[in-house]
Amino acid sequence: MDEVTNFVTENQEVVYHHLISIVFALVIFVIGRWIAKGITGVMERALLGRSIDKAVVSFLGSIVYTLIMIAVLLMALSHIGVQTTSFIAILGAAGLAVGLALQGSLANFASGVLIIIFRPFKAGHFIDAGGVMGTVDKIEIFQTILKTPDNKKVLIPNAQITGSAITNFSAEPTRRVDLVIGISYDSDLRKAKQILADILAADERVLAEPAPVIAIGELADSSVNILVRPWVNAADYWGVYWETLEKVKLTFDEQGIGIPFPQMDVHLHSNKQEN
CATH class of the missing domain: 2.30.30.60 (SH3 type barrels.)
Incomplete structure (x- = not known):
């Protein structure tokens, strides 16, 4: 006991310096832990407020808390004189090795977090x-x-x-149905457009606003292509798409509006050679 007392007396300044360093290190650790919990709690509440799955929030929170505590522990050890350079190097090497080994999985994990957060x-x-x-x-x-x-x-x-x-395709409540209806060049264009307008007007699923568009889109090689673009609720898209095509075909057949198939006119010229 006397030897300890003598050692403390002879090295009083050194002992006090180490004690103060240890106290400061403990203070850094306690405050750092409090800050880590606070940051983690704020992050978790923010993520839960965005209706993110609790398991995902807990997992992310534990990762953030662990990273902050590692930084706090290194700061505390550095304050009492421990050389942390080697620890940082080891952690960096381990992180690099794990990152390379799990490169694909980490990329999928990060992408999953982004999808869950930004939706x-x-x-x-x-x-x-x-x-x-x-x-x-x-x-x-x-x-x-x-x-x-x-x-x-x-x-x-x-x-x-x-x-x-x-x-x-489901992000917006309404969608535009894009149809291209081809009629033959010898068909009555005005009559065809009126038939298309009547078909859309008779369908209750077609929205009045925005108004449907019926316009000439192209004078193609074998047909006059009419653009038919009604707006519908997203849930009615495919029903309107399929049924409108069927109604157009049946009505055009009844009204004598031809829907041509691709064709080519071939002209033969006979060259007679005089003897």
């Missing part, structure tokens, strides 16, 4: 993404599950979705 689509939307067209069944961290119109289940990696264009 370019949600479950039930009909989309074209990653080269696949279908209805969104479920959005997961690493993949998104679509159901195609013929009832196939397709699992698409999230990185493939965010790395390409996303077309969301």
Whole structure:
């Protein structure tokens, strides 16, 4: 005991300096932990406010908290004189190794988080993404599950979705039906346009605003192409599309409006040689 007392007495300044450093390190650790919890809590509340899945929020919160606490621990150790350069190097090397090993999975994870946060689509939307067209069944961290119109289940990696264009057909409440109706050159153009207008007017699913467009789109090689563009509610799109084509064909047949097929006129010239 006397030896300890003598050592403290002889090295009083050094001991006090180390004690103060340890106290400051503990203060840094406590304050850093409080800040980490505060930042994590704010982030989790913000994500939950955007209706993000609780499991995803908890996972992201734990990652953020761990990263902040690692930084706080390194600061505390550095304050008491521990060389943290080697720890940082080891952590960096380990992070690089893990990142390279899980490159594809991390890309899918990051893309899944972006999809969940920014919500370019949600479950039930009909989309074209990653080269696949279908209805969104479920959005997961690493993949998104679509159901195609013929009832196939397709699992698409999230990185493939965010790395390409996303077309969301369900994002807006209304859609425009684009039809091209070709009639023969010898058919009555005004009569054909009136028939098309009557067909659209008789369909209750066609919206009055914006008004449907019926206009000449092209004088093609074998036909006069008429653009027919009514606006409908998104849920009525395919019904109006298919039924309008059927009504146009039946009505044109009844009214004598010809719908031509591709054809080519061939002119033969006979060259007679005089003897």
